[in-house]
Amino acid sequence: MLPESATYYVAGHRGMVGAAIHRALQAKGFSNILGKSSKELDLRNPLAVQAFFAEHKPHYVFMAAAKVGGIGANMSEPGSFIYDNLQIQNNIMEAARIHGTKKLLFLGSSCIYPKLAPQPLKEEYLLTGPLEPTNEPYAVAKLAGITMAKAYRKQYGCSYISTLPCNIYGTGDNYHPFNSHVVGALIRKFVTAVEQNAQEVEIWGTGSPLREFLHCDDLAAACLHLMEHYDGEDPVNIGSGTDLSIRALAETIAELAGFKGALSFNDQYPDGTPRKLLDISRLKNTGWNQAISLREGLARSIEEFKGIYATETA
Numbered sequence: 001m002l003p004e005s006a007t008y009y010v011a012g013h014r015g016m017v018g019a020a021i022h023r024a025l026q027a028k029g030f031s032n033i034l035g036k037s038s039k040e041l042d043l044r045n046p047l048a049v050q051a052f053f054a055e056h057k058p059h060y061v062f063m064a065a066a067k068v069g070g071i072g073a074n075m076s077e078p079g080s081f082i083y084d085n086l087q088i089q090n091n092i093m094e095a096a097r098i099h100g101t102k103k104l105l106f107l108g109s110s111c112i113y114p115k116l117a118p119q120p121l122k123e124e125y126l127l128t129g130p131l132e133p134t135n136e137p138y139a140v141a142k143l144a145g146i147t148m149a150k151a152y153r154k155q156y157g158c159s160y161i162s163t164l165p166c167n168i169y170g171t172g173d174n175y176h177p178f179n180s181h182v183v184g185a186l187i188r189k190f191v192t193a194v195e196q197n198a199q200e201v202e203i204w205g206t207g208s209p210l211r212e213f214l215h216c217d218d219l220a221a222a223c224l225h226l227m228e229h230y231d232g233e234d235p236v237n238i239g240s241g242t243d244l245s246i247r248a249l250a251e252t253i254a255e256l257a258g259f260k261g262a263l264s265f266n267d268q269y270p271d272g273t274p275r276k277l278l279d280i281s282r283l284k285n286t287g288w289n290q291a292i293s294l295r296e297g298l299a300r301s302i303e304e305f306k307g308i309y310a311t312e313t314a
Contacts, residue, residue, distance in 0.1 A: 014037055018035070024224050043087070059101065108145060112126065112164070114126075121277060122237075182246065192309065205270065209271045214240050241284075
């Protein structure tokens with residue numbers, strides 16, 4: 001059992017995943033939970049991170065802080081994606097080592113698998129082929145984080161574990177029209193279309209890529225579960241174990257949002273990786289199971305965005 005008296009640090013606690021982990025810790029009754037905004041603590045600054053760890057000496061660290069974004073953001077800011085993520089990872093892992101952190105969980109991403117790796121994706125397929133070009137800088141940084149966790153375990157005996165989540169959505173998602181991931185982008189498109197009585201919604205790409213989705217609260221539950229029950233050097237996939245096409249996803253969101261118009265797929269925009277389905281056998285073997293279905297999670301997210309949209313247009 002994770003001790004209630006321990007100090008927990010959630011790096012990136014204001015992001016969607018970090019906030020979900022923070023909520024999950026609170027729900028379990030933990031009270032010593034640390035979190036700093038990027039304005040309060042620049043995780044790219046090694047001296048600032050060292051000072052934070054020296055002062056607070058967290059026992060358990062969840063590394064949910066990262067620069068993230070969809071295809072558009074990754075293609076327009078490749079330098080920022082690799083620099084920021086490398087700096088954040090390096091600084092936190094080194095500070096945790098120096099200041100005696102008991103255990104650290106690093107959040108990677110399923111997008112770091114080779115573009116044409118066999119499906120479903122097994123953890124051992126990492127680094128066996130070329131990456132998807134549209135997000136290569138981000139993927140290289142995350143691969144470096146997983147490698148660093150293994151290296152620190154081997155050289156220093158650090159209890160660092162790594163995870164590879166599928167596409168995450170849910171409470172606190174980014175609904176920006178350009179920088180959001182696919183679920184957030186589609187929810188904005190369809191809710192806005194309903195409110196504006198639009199007759200057609202354009203969707204980037206052909207709609208054919210297959211993707212796997214998991215609600216952020218399920219991811220948080222899995223992270224806490226692994227922090228308590230897993231201590232291996234190999235990364236662990238976190239997902240639902242099922243996927244669907246972007247077209248099917250769009251149709252589901254359109255239905256749940258009440259959109260009755262046409263869907264137009266613009267193949268002038270890139271599709272990205274053709275398929276990303278995770279093999280979650282390693283996670284299942286630890287005793288974890290998904291709790292929130294995709295349809296239930298999407299319905300929740302649509303209602304949450306409606307509140308955001310109402311505020312934006314008030």
